[in-house]
Amino acid sequence: MTMLKSYSSVCLRGHGLPVPRSSVSDSNKSRNSNWKPPQAAVIPNFHLPMRSFEMKNRTSAEDIKCLRLITAIKTPYLPDGRFDLEAYDDLVNVQIVNGAEGIIVGGTTGEGQLMSWDEHIMLIGHTVNCFGGKIKVIGNTGSNSTREAIHASEQGFAVGMHAALHINPYYGKTSLNGLVSHFDSVLSMGPTIIYNVPSRTGQDIPPSVIQTLTQSANLAGVKECVGNERIKHYTGNGIVVWSGNDDQCHDARWGFGATGVISVTSNLIPGIMRELMFGGKNPTLNAKIMPLVDWLFQEPNPIGLNTALAQLGVVRPVFRLPYVPLPLGKRMEFVKLVKEIGREHFVGEKDVEVLDDDDFILIGRY
Secondary structure, eight states, X not given: OHHHHXXXXXXXXXXXXXXXXXXXXXXXXXXXXXXXXXXXXXXOSSOOOSSOSSOTTOOOHHHHHTOOEEXXXXXXXXXXXXXXXXXXXXXXXXXXXXXXXXXXXXXXXXXXXXXXXXXXXXXXXXXXXXXXXXXXXXEEOOOSSHHHHHHHHHHHHHTTOSEEEEEOOOSSOOOHHHHHHHHHHHHTTSOEEEEEOHHHHSSOOOHHHHHXXXXXXXXXXXXXXXXXXXXXXXXXXXXXXXXXXXXXXXXXXXXXXXOEEEESGGGXXXXXXXXXXXXXXXXXXXXXXXXXXXXXXXXXXXXXXXXXXXXXXXXXXXXXXXXXXXXXXXXXXXXXXXXXXXXXXXXXXXXXXXXXXXXXXXXXXX
C-alpha cells in the first residue's frame, strides 16, 4: 500500500487499475513525435510455395511418362453422402492387384467437381498415405480459376501426390495466351498432365499451346480426347500422350504412339484394360469390350460407371446429384453385358443384379 501511495495515479475506466501519470504522459509525447502511419505491405510478384521442396513421394515427370494404364478412380459414398473410404480402398486395391500403374483422384470420373476442396485434398492425402508406395497418385487439382488451381496443387503436392492433372479453364474461357499463362502458373509445382476434353470445357487446347508448354521439365504429357490423329501429331513430335477415350485407346496405343490410357472402363475390368495396354495389338479382345464401353458412355460419365459398380455390389447405390442412375432398361442391359464378357473379368465378388429404382439414394445436400 505504501508503494501505491508514493505517486499519484489515474485509473483505467471500468478496471480500477492504477497507471502512473508520468508513463501516460511520456507515451503520448513519444507517439506525437515519432509515430508514423503504417505503410501498405508490398507483396512481391512471384510465387511463394506453401510446400517444402523436400516433398513426400517426390517424383519426376519422367516417372509419370512411362505409365501405361492409369485409372480415373470412382469415389463411392455412404448413405449420408460422405465418402465411403472402406469401399474406396477396396476399389484402389483391385486396381493395384490387376496391374494399374496410376490413379486419378477426384477427376471427372471421381466427381471432383462435386467435392469441396477440403474433401478433395483429404482424399488425395488418404490415397497417398494408404497406397502411395504401390501406385502413382495423380490428383486432379485443376480449376477454371488459376488461383484455385495454384492453391489446390500446392496442397496436393504437400500431402504427397506424385503428379497433378490440370484441365483448361472452362465456361469462363480465356485466350490462347491466357491458357499458356494458366498452365505456366501450375507447372512449376511438380509433374503435371494437361487434360484436353473440349466436349466438357467448350475449348480445345491446340498443339501450339502444348508445344509452348514443353519448355517446362514438369510437363509429363497430355491426356487427349480429341482423337487419334491429334495423338499422332504429338507423338510424332516426341510429346507423351495418353488416350482419354476408352473406345479409341487400343488403336491409340498400338497404331498412333500413345503411351497408354487414362481409363474409366478399367474401374470395371482392370485386367482386360491392362492386357490391351501391355499385351500387344489385340483387336479381337478390344472388339469384345466395345459394347460395354458404348454402354458406359451413352450418358455423360460417370452416370454409367456409378450404376454399374452399384449393380456389381462393390459400392453403395448412392448418387450425389445432379447424377442419377441409368433407367431400368439400361440396368438390365448391363447385367447381360457382364454375362457375355464374363463375370470373372469384372471387379467384385457378388453376383451382378438389376437394382430397382427404390434401391438408389439420391443426395442433394451432404
